[in-house]
Amino acid sequence: MENLFGNLFETEKRQTKPLADRMRPERLSDFVGQESAVGTGSPLRRMIERDVLQSVLFYGPPGTGKTTLAKVIAHVTGEKFEAINAVSSGVPELRKLIAKAQEDRRNGRGRTIVFIDEIHRFNKAQQDVLLPYVENGTIVLIGATTENPFFEINSPLLSRMKVVRLEKLQAPQIQQILERAIADTERGFGNSFKAEPEA
Numbered sequence: 692m693e694n695l696f697g698n699l700f701e702t703e704k705r706q707t708k709p710l711a712d713r714m715r716p717e718r719l720s721d722f723v724g725q726e727s728a729v730g731t732g733s734p735l736r737r738m739i740e741r742d743v744l745q746s747v748l749f750y751g752p753p754g755t756g757k758t759t760l761a762k763v764i765a766h767v768t769g770e771k772f773e774a775i776n777a778v779s780s781g782v783p784e785l786r787k788l789i790a791k792a793q794e795d796r797r798n799g800r801g802r803t804i805v806f807i808d809e810i811h812r813f814n815k816a817q818q819d820v821l822l823p824y825v826e827n828g829t830i831v832l833i834g835a836t837t838e839n840p841f842f843e844i845n846s847p848l849l850s851r852m853k854v855v856r857l858e859k860l861q862a863p864q865i866q867q868i869l870e871r872a873i874a875d876t877e878r879g880f881g882n883s884f885k886a887e888p889e890a
Contacts, residue, residue, distance in 0.1 A: 809836065
């Protein structure tokens with residue numbers, strides 16, 4: 692009986708989440724688009740599959756999958772994942788994350804992936820806080836920005852990151868994502884309606 696109620700509550704909880712969040716991919720094979728960035732044989736994909744991930748910076752317009760790709764990487768590699776937004780976070784939060792990552796590493800609990808959305812919003816001093824910990828491998832930094840990183844990110848930090856450009860999704864890729872959401876019985880609409888390709 693307890694399992695039944697647990698399953699019901701879990702299903703209800705899933706359904707209250709926005710569709711985009713429910714359908715967010717967890718594996719590279721489910722990630723649509725960005726073949727040049729993360730397709731078979733790409734340098735980033737090889738790093739992920741061999742579990743030799745270095746710090747990376749995702750650069751591209753909104754809606755290209757920067758946050759999703761960061762979460763996929765964390766899921767695939769099994770590393771701990773901490774996410775913050777540069778708009779609402781500062782040096783104290785960064786230091787707290789780094790201290791926790793150092794403690795985990797000392798205690799043999801592996802590395803921590805720190806994802807910073809809108810990293811270009813950090814000023815020079817805030818970016819400088821990250822530099823030694825990226826350099827010595829305490830954290831794997833994944834930054835996301837919509838701005839040109841060669842103007843917005845400090846050169847020393849940028850030189851220690853691989854810049855990966857994500858392109859705007861094209862109509863066939865968006866159609867594939869929508870068709871998947873309509874058909875998915877667990878996280879999507881479970882074919883409860885049909886849509887013509889033209890729609």
